[in-house]
Amino acid sequence: xxxxxxxxxxxxxxxxxxxxxxxxxxxxxxxxxxxxxxxxxxxxxxxxxxxxxxxxxxxxxxxxxxxxxxxxxxxxxxxxxxxxxxxxxxxxxxxxxxxxxxxxxxxxxxxxxxxxxxxxxxxxxxxxxxxxxxxxxxxxxxxxxxxxxxxxxxxxxxxxxxxxxxxxxxxxxxxxxxxxxxxxxxxxxxxxxxxxxxxxxxxxxxxxxxxxxxxxxxxxxxxxxxxxxxxxxxxxxxxxxxxxxxxxxxxxxxxxxxxxxxxxxxxxxxxxxxxxxxxxxxxxxxxxxxxxxxxxxxxxxxxxxxxxxxxxxxxxxxxxxxxxxxxxxxxxxxxxxxxxxxxxxxxxxxxxxxxxxxxxxxxxxxxxxxxxxxxxxxxxxxxxxxxxxxxxxxxxxxxxxxxxxxxxxxxxxxxxxxxxxxxxxxxxxxxxxxxxxxxxxxxxxxxxxxxxxxxxxxxxxxxxxxxxxxxxxxxxxxxxxxxxxxxxxxxxxxxxxxxxxxxxxxxxxxxxxxxxxxxxxxxxxxxxxxxxxxxxxxxxxxxxxxxxxxxxxxxxxxxxxxxxxxxxxxxxxxxxxxxxxxxxxxxxxxxxxxxxxxxxxxxxxxxxxxxxxxxxxxxxxxxxxxxxxxxxxxxxxxxxxxxxxxxxxxxxxxxxxxxxxxxxxxxxxxxxxxxxxxxxxxxxxxxxxxxxxxxxxxxxxxxxx
Numbered sequence: 001x002x003x004x005x006x007x008x009x010x011x012x013x014x015x016x017x018x019x020x021x022x023x024x025x026x027x028x029x030x031x032x033x034x035x036x037x038x039x040x041x042x043x044x045x046x047x048x049x050x051x052x053x054x055x056x057x058x059x060x061x062x063x064x065x066x067x068x069x070x071x072x073x074x075x076x077x078x079x080x081x082x083x084x085x086x087x088x089x090x091x092x093x094x095x096x097x098x099x100x101x102x103x104x105x106x107x108x109x110x111x112x113x114x115x116x117x118x119x120x121x122x123x124x125x126x127x128x129x130x131x132x133x134x135x136x137x138x139x140x141x142x143x144x145x146x147x148x149x150x151x152x153x154x155x156x157x158x159x160x161x162x163x164x165x166x167x168x169x170x171x172x173x174x175x176x177x178x179x180x181x182x183x184x185x186x187x188x189x190x191x192x193x194x195x196x197x198x199x200x201x202x203x204x205x206x207x208x209x210x211x212x213x214x215x216x217x218x219x220x221x222x223x224x225x226x227x228x229x230x231x232x233x234x235x236x237x238x239x240x241x242x243x244x245x246x247x248x249x250x251x252x253x254x255x256x257x258x259x260x261x262x263x264x265x266x267x268x269x270x271x272x273x274x275x276x277x278x279x280x281x282x283x284x285x286x287x288x289x290x291x292x293x294x295x296x297x298x299x300x301x302x303x304x305x306x307x308x309x310x311x312x313x314x315x316x317x318x319x320x321x322x323x324x325x326x327x328x329x330x331x332x333x334x335x336x337x338x339x340x341x342x343x344x345x346x347x348x349x350x351x352x353x354x355x356x357x358x359x360x361x362x363x364x365x366x367x368x369x370x371x372x373x374x375x376x377x378x379x380x381x382x383x384x385x386x387x388x389x390x391x392x393x394x395x396x397x398x399x400x401x402x403x404x405x406x407x408x409x410x411x412x413x414x415x416x417x418x419x420x421x422x423x424x425x426x427x428x429x430x431x432x433x434x435x436x437x438x439x440x441x442x443x444x445x446x447x448x449x450x451x452x453x454x455x456x457x458x459x460x461x462x463x464x465x466x467x468x469x470x471x472x473x474x475x476x477x478x479x480x481x482x483x484x485x486x487x488x489x490x491x492x493x494x495x496x497x498x499x500x501x502x503x504x505x506x507x508x509x510x511x512x513x514x515x516x517x518x519x520x521x522x523x524x525x526x527x528x529x530x531x532x533x534x535x536x537x538x539x540x541x542x543x544x545x546x547x548x549x550x551x552x553x554x555x556x557x558x559x560x561x562x563x564x565x566x567x568x569x570x571x572x573x574x575x576x577x578x579x580x581x582x583x584x585x586x587x588x589x590x591x592x593x594x595x596x597x598x599x600x601x602x603x604x605x606x607x608x609x610x611x612x613x614x615x616x617x618x619x620x621x622x623x624x625x626x627x628x629x630x631x632x633x634x635x636x637x638x639x640x641x642x643x644x645x646x647x648x649x650x651x652x653x654x655x656x657x658x659x660x661x662x663x664x665x666x667x668x669x670x671x672x673x674x675x676x677x678x679x680x681x682x683x684x685x686x687x688x689x690x691x692x693x694x695x696x697x698x699x700x701x702x703x704x705x
Contacts, residue, residue, distance in 0.1 A: 003074045003075070003219055004032075004074075004075055004219070004226070005074060005075070005076040005077070005210055005217045005219050005220065006076070006217070006218055006220060006229060007067075007076055007077060007078045007079075007216055007217055008217070008218075009078060009079055010064070010079055013079055013080045014230065016586050016587075017062075017080065017586075021059070021061075022230075024058050025058050025064070025080055025230070026227075026230050028056060028057065028058045028059075028064065029064075029077070029230070030226075042055070042056055042066055042075075043057070045091055047091055048090055048091045049091065049092060049093060049094045049109040049110055050093065050094040052068055052069055052095065052206075053065065053066070053067060053068075053078075053090045053093065053095075054067075054068050054090075055086055055087070055090055062081070062082055062083065062086075063081065063082075063083050063086035063087075064077055064078075064079065064080045064086070065077075065078045065079040065080075065081065065086055066078065067206075071207075072207050074207045074210070076210060076217060078106075091110065092108055092111065093106055093107065093108055093109060094106070094107050094109040096145065096169070096203070097201065097202070097203040097204070097209040098201075099140070099143055099201060099203055100141065100142060100192060100196065100201070101143055101171065101192060101197065101201070101212075102201035102202075102203075102208070102209055102212050103171060103195070103209055103212050103213040103216075104206060104212075104213045105170070105171060105172070105209075106169060107167060107168060108166060108167040111166075111167045112147070112151060112164075112168075115151075115163075115164070116154070119151065119154035119160065120154055122154075122160070123155075123156055126156050128156055129153065129154075129155065129156060130152075130156055130157060130158065130160070130180060131153065131155065131176070131179060131180070135185075136149065138185040139152065142175045142185060142188055142189060142192055143171060143172060143192060144172055144175060144176070148168055148172045148176075151164070151168070152176060161177065161180055165554065165556050166556070170554050173554060174517060174552075174554055175188055175192065177554075178550070181550070181552075183550070191244075191516070191550075194247050195244060195247060197212060241270060241271070242267060242517070244267075244515055245271040245274070245515065246274070248271055248275075248513050248515075249272075249274035249275045250274065250275075250278050253481050253482060254482050254485075254511055255481055255511070256479070256483065256508075256511060257483060257484035257501075257506050257507060257508050257511065258485050258508060258511045258512075258513065259462075259486045259487075259488075259508040259512045259513070260272075260485070260487040260512075260515065261488060261489060261490075261512070261513070261515070261541075261546065262489060262514055262515030263489060263515075263516070263518060263530075263551040263686075264489065264491070264520075264529075264682070264686035265518035265520030265521045265553070265686060266515035266516065266517060266518050266551075267515055267519060268460070268487040268488065268489065268515060269309070269312075269487065269638070270312075271487060271515070272298065272458050272485065273298075273309065273312055273313055273316055274316070275458055275485050276296050276326050276458050277313070277316055277317050277322070277326075279296045279325075279455075279456045279482060280296045280317070280326045281319075281322050281325075283456075284319075284321050284322050284324075284325050295325060295326075295327055295453055295454045295455060296325055296454065296455065296456045296458065297326075297327050297453075297454040297456070297458065297476065298313065298328045298458045298460070299329060299330060299334060299457065299458070299459055299460070300330055300331070300459070300460040300461045300638070301330060301331065301461045301464040301465060301495070302330055302637070303330050303332075303333065304619075304620050304635070304638070305330065305460065305638040306328055306329055306330040306333070308638050308639065309460060313326065313328060331438070331465060331469045331472065331473065332434045332438075334441070334472065335434065335437040335438040335440075335441040335469070336348055336437055338441035338444055338450050338472075338476075339432075339440050339444065341444075341449075341450050342440070342441070342444035342449045342450050348432050348437055349430055349431050349432070350432060350437075351426060351429075351432065351433055355431075356377065356422075356433065357373050357377070359422045359425050359426070360374075360376045360377050360418075360422060363376070363418045363422055364418065367414060367418060369418070371405075371415075374661075375405065375665075375666070376418060376419075378496070378669070379403070379407075379415055379419075380422070381496075382402070382496065382497075382498075383395075383400055383403060385435050385436070385439060385466070385468050386466065386467040386468065386499075387399075387467070388439060388442075388468065392413065395412060395415075396412050396413070396416075402668065402672070403668065404661075404666035404667050404669045404670070405668075405669070423436075435466055435468045435469070438466065438468040438469045438471070438472045439468045439471070439472075441475075442468065442471040442472040442474075442475045445472070445475035445476060446475050452475065452477055452478055454476055454477045455477065455478075455482075456477065456482050457477045457483065457484050458484075458485040459473060459484065459485070459486045459487065459488075460487055460488070461488055461492075461637070461638065462488030463489060463490045463492060463493040463497075464493060464497055465497060465499065466499070467497075467503070467504050470499055470501070470504040470506065471504050471505070474506055486501075486506075486508070490539070490540050490541065491533055491538060491546070491548060491679060491682060492637070492682065492683050493676065493679050494634060494637060494676060494679055494680045494683060495676075496673075498539075498672075499541060500541070500542075500543050501541045501542060501543075502543060508541075508542055512542055516552065517552060517553070517554065518552065518553040518555075518686075519553070519554070519555070520553075520555075520689050521553055521555070521686050522553055522555045522557040522689075522690065523552065523553040523554075523555065523556055524558065524560065525553075525557075525560055525685065525686065525688055525692045526551070526552070526553050526686070528685065528692070528694075529682055529685035529686050530548060530551070530682070532678055532681050532685065532703045532704065532705070533548075533678050533679065533682050534675065534703075538675070557691075558690070558691060560685075560688075560692035560693070560694060561578075561692070561693045561694070562694045562695070562700075562704070563578075563693070563695040563696075564695075564696060564697075564700065565695060565696065565697040566697065567697050568697050570697065571647065571648070571697045572604060572605060572608040572647075573608070575594070575605060575609070575647055575693075575695060576612050578693050579592060579609065579614055579628060580612075580614075582691065587643050588625060588642075589614075589615065589625065589626055589627050589628045590625045590629065591641055591642035591643065592628045592629070592642070592643045592645070593619070593631075593639060593641035593643070593644045593687060593688075594628065594629070594631075594644070594645045594646075594647065595633045595635070595636045595644065595645070595646045595647070595684040596630075596631075596632060596633070596647050596648050597632065597633055597653055597654050597656050597680075598656065599631075601648045601653075602630050602631055602632055605647060606630050609628060609630070614628060615628065616628050616629070616630050617629055617630075618630060618635075619631030619635040619636065619639065620635060629641075633646075633680050633681065633684040634680065636683060636684050636687045637683055639687055640687050640688075640689055641688060641689065642688075642689050642690050642691065643688065643689075643692075644685075644687050644691070644692055644693070645693040645695070646681075646684045646692070646693070646694050646695075647695050648696060649681070649694050649696045649700065649701045649703070650696035650698050650699060650701055651699040651701055651702065652698070652699075653696075654677065654681060654701040654703060655673070655674060655677035655678075655703070656677065659673060659676075660673040660677065661673050677703075678703055681703050
């Protein structure tokens, strides 16, 4: 039976089309599908670089480009373009199979042919070559075919390589970038070899290559699935797996906890989603009549992130039986439920943070201590609760690494007394903090009051979890194969939690994976965002230095726009014009996100947009297709947009003064706070897929460099 496949470029094109044209595309594809993808609907293109390329008529102005392999009955929708551009694409591009890893590749053969004489002329004018130290044998081993090899031998600068990014197949371009950046062939091979298929590669079997390329191609099994994909093209694109992600997500078995790290946009979350799907499918197949249903927990830091994971998982998995094996909830919700069970269904109550601050202020004032309430709360959370210290003696001998203010034994005794006073006050009011509940839940699981409810736990945004929450997650699943699957990026740590997995009983040694290629954000956006992180060495969850070495994007686009306004009103006026401009370019309102450091500035932006009849909803609201989404930088975590505006990136606002401990009060805490603020800006900037706009009034933030 014939099969229909859809390339990611097709969905990207489709998502940007005007609604009437989208409707015509749907009608044309449905007719195409009704005839079992018969060739009568396809038009062969004259003078094409690849005679397997066809076009399909959409309407009088638009055509689809289809790849039809010589053998078999699989057809791949590749692009949807205006008539002229469709024929240009169809006559200039060529499909092939990567000789090293067997994935499908697309190259702009006409552009390569056109640029070759200029490269030959440039190469003749100089004796230097960009890849003169790389042998032909190493090139071929890394998947560089003869066509690309011939071009690579002519390159004299990285600028020439950058200019060819859209001409060379993506996998081969990434190999060349790695070599040009100074990586040895062995180092590049260490990345490439992860994707080598078990079976020998047949470079003539393009259909098999498409099956090995989930990062580009999705196969459509039914009319219902086709309709679903076309209804949510951008969302479907978000759950694609690239080869590096697929190898990690679908590994048959891990002997114990696994850690997957990588910069923003490298696909950690989508890898976690597919791992959850893989484990849940396996669990549903292993169910027996006498066995209770096994569970996979997919968890993260906040409720909003958990809701986003739920939406993406529902898009990924259609089977209700498989979905039933996965529970998606944030870690605070998990702690709340376990404590409620342990207490005999007595629901816990969470103390308001302002009330908690008041308890610390009262305790400190009555004791006559010079330490502010923020310090006392931090000592309680980041030392006592973090290490699950149960007695004064344990606290007196505990490590306070990472805490800048020194405390002698006498001071520690007084701080311990105050923590006991505050905890007693909370108990008297039947109140807890979320971290207290996490500690209590972990103890309930370890002591057997509540049985570990899961067989597998998958953790997204792991860098933001507190040690108490880690102890809870460790206790929520029996130790063994495939118990914990951990994804995160310490460069996106936006909360004041630092953890060593080893110290909470989680050993990932030998099972740490790293993703380096950003498939969401353009290289131009990364070139602005990465320097905002500064130069500080950041320690990973495995206690090793974590760097962004090799972090890059194969995508290119417009450079980010930075606008300096004379006043806040002028900045908001410019924001309105920027949003209008994006809308005129065809960007849907829901694909536009606006981030501010403070909620007050976000409200000002909302008012300015609404005054100009631009509909706005908060970042936490359910998606409304006719509304731009506005919120804080914290609220941007886990989201992505086609276009992002980050406003108010000014000195005195970013970093937020209230979020940074004065250097004279605690130099260590000051440095940590500054780094956290840098990470927060980095998170906001890297939510953008294609377009990034940054604005400020007055002087720019020092983080913009």
